[in-house]
Amino acid sequence: MLPSSAPGESPPPPPRICFGRDELIEKIVDFAERLTPVALIGAGGIGKTSIALSVLHDNRIIRRFGDERRFIRCDQFPASCTHFLRRLSEVVGAGIENPGDLTPLRPFLSSREMLIVLDNAESILGLQGTSAQEVYDVMEELSHFSNVCLCITSRISAVPPDCETLDIPTLSMEAACDTFYRIYKHGKHSDPINNVLAQLDFHPLSITLLATVAQHNKWNTDRLTREWERQRTRMLRTRYSKSLAATIELSLASPTFQELGPDARALLGVVAFFPQGVDENNLDWLFPTIPDIANIFDTFCVLSLTSRSDGFVTMLAPLRDYFCPRDPTASPFLCVIKDHYSRRLSVEIYPDKPGYQEARWIILEDTNIEHLLNTFTLTDTESDDIWDACACFVEHLYWHEPRHISLGSKIEGLSDSHPSKPQCLYQLSRLFQSLGNHAEAQRLLSHTLEIWRERGDDH
Amino acid sequence: MLRCYKEGEKQAKEALEVYERLGDTVGQAECLGALAISLHKSGQLDAAEEVASRAINLLPKKGNQFLLSRCHRSLAAMHWSKGDIEKAILHSETALGIASFWGWYNHLHRDHYFLATLFCTQGRFDDANAHVELANSHTVNNPFELALSMYLQAGIWLQQFKFEQAKSKALHAVEIFEKLGAVQDLETCRQLLGIIDLMQEEIAGLSLVVINSWKSATPSAC
Numbered sequence: 001m002l003p004s005s006a007p008g009e010s011p012p013p014p015p016r017i018c019f020g021r022d023e024l025i026e027k028i029v030d031f032a033e034r035l036t037p038v039a040l041i042g043a044g045g046i047g048k049t050s051i052a053l054s055v056l057h058d059n060r061i062i063r064r065f066g067d068e069r070r071f072i073r074c075d076q077f078p079a080s081c082t083h084f085l086r087r088l089s090e091v092v093g094a095g096i097e098n099p100g101d102l103t104p105l106r107p108f109l110s111s112r113e114m115l116i117v118l119d120n121a122e123s124i125l126g127l128q129g130t131s132a133q134e135v136y137d138v139m140e141e142l143s144h145f146s147n148v149c150l151c152i153t154s155r156i157s158a159v160p161p162d163c164e165t166l167d168i169p170t171l172s173m174e175a176a177c178d179t180f181y182r183i184y185k186h187g188k189h190s191d192p193i194n195n196v197l198a199q200l201d202f203h204p205l206s207i208t209l210l211a212t213v214a215q216h217n218k219w220n221t222d223r224l225t226r227e228w229e230r231q232r233t234r235m236l237r238t239r240y241s242k243s244l245a246a247t248i249e250l251s252l253a254s255p256t257f258q259e260l261g262p263d264a265r266a267l268l269g270v271v272a273f274f275p276q277g278v279d280e281n282n283l284d285w286l287f288p289t290i291p292d293i294a295n296i297f298d299t300f301c302v303l304s305l306t307s308r309s310d311g312f313v314t315m316l317a318p319l320r321d322y323f324c325p326r327d328p329t330a331s332p333f334l335c336v337i338k339d340h341y342s343r344r345l346s347v348e349i350y351p352d353k354p355g356y357q358e359a360r361w362i363i364l365e366d367t368n369i370e371h372l373l374n375t376f377t378l379t380d381t382e383s384d385d386i387w388d389a390c391a392c393f394v395e396h397l398y399w400h401e402p403r404h405i406s407l408g409s410k411i412e413g414l415s416d417s418h419p420s421k422p423q424c425l426y427q428l429s430r431l432f433q434s435l436g437n438h439a440e441a442q443r444l445l446s447h448t449l450e451i452w453r454e455r456g457d458d459h
Numbered sequence: 460m461l462r463c464y465k466e467g468e469k470q471a472k473e474a475l476e477v478y479e480r481l482g483d484t485v486g487q488a489e490c491l492g493a494l495a496i497s498l499h500k501s502g503q504l505d506a507a508e509e510v511a512s513r514a515i516n517l518l519p520k521k522g523n524q525f526l527l528s529r530c531h532r533s534l535a536a537m538h539w540s541k542g543d544i545e546k547a548i549l550h551s552e553t554a555l556g557i558a559s560f561w562g563w564y565n566h567l568h569r570d571h572y573f574l575a576t577l578f579c580t581q582g583r584f585d586d587a588n589a590h591v592e593l594a595n596s597h598t599v600n601n602p603f604e605l606a607l608s609m610y611l612q613a614g615i616w617l618q619q620f621k622f623e624q625a626k627s628k629a630l631h632a633v634e635i636f637e638k639l640g641a642v643q644d645l646e647t648c649r650q651l652l653g654i655i656d657l658m659q660e661e662i663a664g665l666s667l668v669v670i671n672s673w674k675s676a677t678p679s680a681c
Contacts, residue, residue, distance in 0.1 A: 351525035351563050363600055399565070401600040404639070436603045436641025442463075 008093025011071035011117070014057035015050040017182060020175020024166065028055045028151065031164055032115055033064055037143040037150040039159040042168035043304040043316055044247035045205025048153035051168065052117045055151065061115060065149075068092075068114035075123040075250075081134035084124055088138075092116065102138055113147045121154040122303070126254040136160070155251055155304040167307075170316065176202040183211035187221035196228050201317035206244055209236040233321040248322050251303055260296050263333075265323075267296060268315075270333050271306055272323035273375075274368045277314030286337050311364075329379045338376055341369060342385055345392035349399050362396040369393055370405060377410055387411075387420035394427035402434040412444075422451040467497035488517040488526055495533050499540065508537050528557035528566065532573065539577055547577060568597040568604045572611060579615050587615050603644075606635035610648050617651070622659045629655060 018025070031038045032055065040048045055061060056069045070091045077083040085099045094108040102109075124135045140160040143150045152159050159165065171179065176197045177189065187193065200206040213235055214224045227235055237243035251257060257264060267287070271278050278286065280297070287293045297313050300306040306313050315323070325331045347355040362369065373390050380386045390407055397403060411424040429444035471494035478486035491514035498507035511533045518527055535550035555570035575590035591612050598605035609632035616625035629652045636645035 351561060351566070352523055357562065402603060432640075434601075434603065435639045436606075436636065436644045437639060438643060440640065 007095065008067075008070060009091045010067070011056045011069055012053060014053045017178075018047070018050045018054045019178040019182075020171045021047065021051050021054065024051060024168070025054050025058060028052075028166070029058050029060050032061055032149045032151065035113070035146065035149045037152075037160065037163040039152040039154060039157075039163040039165045040168055041154055041157045041159070041165055041304060043203075043307075043319065044155055044251055045203060045244065045318075046168045046170065046304075047204040048168055049119050050204070052119060052151055052153050056115065056117060065113060065115045068112055070114060070116045071119060072117065073119045075120040079124050079127055080131055081124075081138060084135055084138065088116075102141055109142075109145055109148060113149075115149045115151065116142065117151045117153065119153045121152045121159070122156040122251075122254060125154055125156045125158060126256040126303075128255045128259060156254075156256065157302050157304065171202040171204055171207070173198070173202065176200075176204075176207055179204060179207050180211045183208065184215050184224075186215065186218055187224065190221050192225040193221055196225060199228075199317055203316050203318045205247060206233070206236055206318040209238060209242065209244060212238050212242075233318050236318070244318055244322065248319060251305055254303065256299060257303055257305075260299055263290060264296060264300075266325075266331065266333055267293075268300065268305060268323045269325045269331060270337065271300070271313055271315050272320040273325065273328050273331070273334060273371075275371050276365065276368045277306070277309065277312035279365060280308070280311055280313055286340060287333070328375050334372075338372055338386070338389075341372060342389040342392075345369070345389050345396060347392075349395055351399075356399070359396055360400050362393075363401050366397065366401055366403075370407065373407060374410070377407070381414075382418075384419050387414065387418065387424055391420060391423040391427045394424065394431050398427060398430045398434055402431060404435070405431070416451050416454075422448045422455075425451070464497045464501040468494060468501065471497055484517050484519075485523055485526070488514040488523070488530075491517065492526060492530050492533060495530070495537070499533065499537050504537055504541050508534065508541075511537065524557050524561060525563070525566075528554040528563075531557070532570065535573060544577070544581065548574070551577070564597045564599075565601055565604065568594050568601070568608070571597065572604075572607060575611055575615070579611070579618065582618075584615060584619055588612075591615060602635050603639055603641060606632040606639070606641070606644065606648075609635070610644070610651065613648075613651060613655070617655055617658065620658075620662070622655055622662075626652065626655050626659075 028038055028040070028051065040051060042048055053071070056071060061069060072087055072091050074084065077087050082098070082100075085101065085105070086097075088094075089096045089099050089105055092105075092108065092114065094105050096104045096108070099105050118139070121139070125132070125139070127135055136158075139150070139152070140162075142148060143160040143162045150160075150163070152163060157165065170176075173194065177194065180193065180197060181189065196210070197207060200210065210224075210228075214227075216238065217223075219227065233244055237245065252265065267290070270286075278297075283293045283297060290296065297306070300313065301308060305319065306315050308314070325334070328334050344361075347359065349356055349359045370393070373386065373393055376383075376386045377390065390411065394405065394407070394411075397405065408428055411421070411428055414421045414424065425444050425448040429441045429448060432438075432444060433441035471490050475487055475490035475494065478484075478490055491510050495507045495511035495514065498504075498510060511530050515527060515530045515534075518530075531550045531554040535547045535554065538544075538550060539547035551570055551573050555567065555574070558566040558570055571590045571594035575587045575594055578584070578587035578590060591608055595605070595608040595612070598608055609628045613625040613629035613632065616622075616628065629648055632648050633645060633652065636648055
């Protein structure tokens with residue numbers, strides 16, 4: 001690349017390849033050509049910086065802005081408005097050494113068309129108190145310059161209102177494979193690898209790290225999938241200090257997150273635990289002891305740690321894996337939630353009874369409940385409560401969403417002397433009946449009757 | 460169904476005795492409902508009708524609408540077996556009315572399914588198609604009932620000589636029954652597929668005969 005003739009700093013080179021982002025890049029280039037400020041929002045490692053750099057090196061952008069393409073990494077100077085302004089002045093080549101505010105920079109900024117990328121802007125947008133307001137005001141004013149196109153990349157969605165906000169999605173399957181196999185050369189395209197990539201939700205950083213680790217260790221496909229099963233996201237770290245954990249911890253270290261209090265991380269653990277995430281309508285009910293719980297969950301979304309999907313607060317798979325408690329049954333929040341759901345399941349369901357229609361909630365949360373029960377039945381084998389809840393869960397499914405369940409073998413494996421066994425078997429039998437598997441229904445029902453008769457409980 | 464009707468009859472009577480001892484009339488009605496089904500299935504139609512009617516009379520005027528609708532559903536099936544189509548439709552529509560009123564969507568499927576089957580056997584294909592579509596609309600979250608609807612739809616289309624459509628539906632139903640382990644329904648559905656294939660071949664063969672006879676009857680161009 002030719003040295004820049006204009007004062008200021010040239011942007012770093014573009015990523016060698018940025019798979020599956022062509023449409024998005026095109027869209028941002030269109031915004032830039034119209035000098036419309038734009039914010040790329042998304043979780044750490046989703047590829048915001050790669051996209052922004054690709055935009056900066058797009059031919060249309062080079063033609064339009066020439067040397068006035070600027071790139072500022074906001075996590076590489078102390079987080080304050082003063083340092084931000086100083087860095088801004090250096091990068092754009094304004095020649096003002098320590099601007100106290102934007103005033104001395106205005107004449108320069110107004111004098112030419114330029115594209116300024118503020119990368120990792122969450123580092124300064126996530127400040128607290130007056131400093132936060134100052135930074136926000138500067139960014140807002142920058143977004144107002146009619147000759148400046150501001151492009152912000154940030155995990156925090158609280159950006160100036162004039163910015164067109166683009167939520168950066170994960171990769172497509174095809175782009176994820178391209179990204180993976182560009183780095184990994186020790187194996188051919190295979191379904192097990194595709195499966196691992198899908199389990200990573202096609203999260204770009206996770207895929208890059210996985211491919212790098214596998215390539216460095218010269219793992220073949222079998223070894224790679226074995227290591228994935230064994231280590232999961234813990235394996236996503238290279239020898240050169242790049243890791244998924246570091247990326248995630250960066251978000252947790254932000255003042256905005258810290259301000260949420262000591263329970264915030266455990267709450268993320270709850271979101272991570274549930275395969276469907278947490279139903280937003282249930283927040284007050286699930287976390288009665290946490291004041292302003294809705295605000296905490298909003299902040300998780302603002303920080304791109306979680307996202308919303310069909311009324312559920314959910315999380316990208318690599319983040320889920322990272323936050324999910326290693327022993328969920330030791331999580332006080334999950335224990336309380338288990339009790340809440342057990343109570344909710346304990347209502348009598350029969351079409352004539354008032355709770356029948358209300359019990360349809362199970363259709364929305366069935367996967368979560370099954371996972372919760374599966375987890376707690378692993379450790380709580382002797383407890384009556386959890387198995388009673390299982391029986392009720394199966395009954396809920398019988399009435400509202402007949403389907404196969406993974407709890408069946410566990411129920412059958414329960415000792416015949418367990419107080420809840422016959423009820424669980426009975427409900428399971430009905431479930432099989434409703435699925436047209438009459439032989440299985442009959443077998444389970446016979447077993448149920450046998451137990452009830454043995455107990456003299458056959459009325 | 461396991462078709463153990465005698466065993467069903469025995470157990471329903473046993474349970475009925477228990478509920479009689481307990482003085483639980485709703486429990487008795489439940490047992491009578493089950494007994495009526497067993498009697499019906501074993502061909503004791505008059506006894507079945509009498510027992511189902513007894514169950515309805517036992518039920519209090521208010522409440523227990525679910526059980527009431529089940530009894531009407533049973534009576535509809537019994538009348539159909541006896542050849543009294545009008546009464547069968549009447550009872551089925553009563554059951555349907557109750558299920559509609561209470562919004563029991565999964566039971567609405569059963570009633571529409573019943574009526575669709577009944578109309579199909581009567582050659583009233585428009586009515587049958589209308590009810591099977593309604594049945595289908597109530598199968599959300601219930602793959603087994605979805606497969607049943609598909610099976611029935613295939614059967615109706617077969618009778619309307621829409622072989623390709625029938626085959627496609629039946630194949631889809633087979634796939635679902637297989638996944639669910641619904642062995643008996645799977646077998647029935649495979650039999651239907653066999654019939655579709657057979658009829659398709661027969662019709663094709665017949666067409667060939669007709670075409671050939673037409674060709675031989677047509678004067679040569681030269």
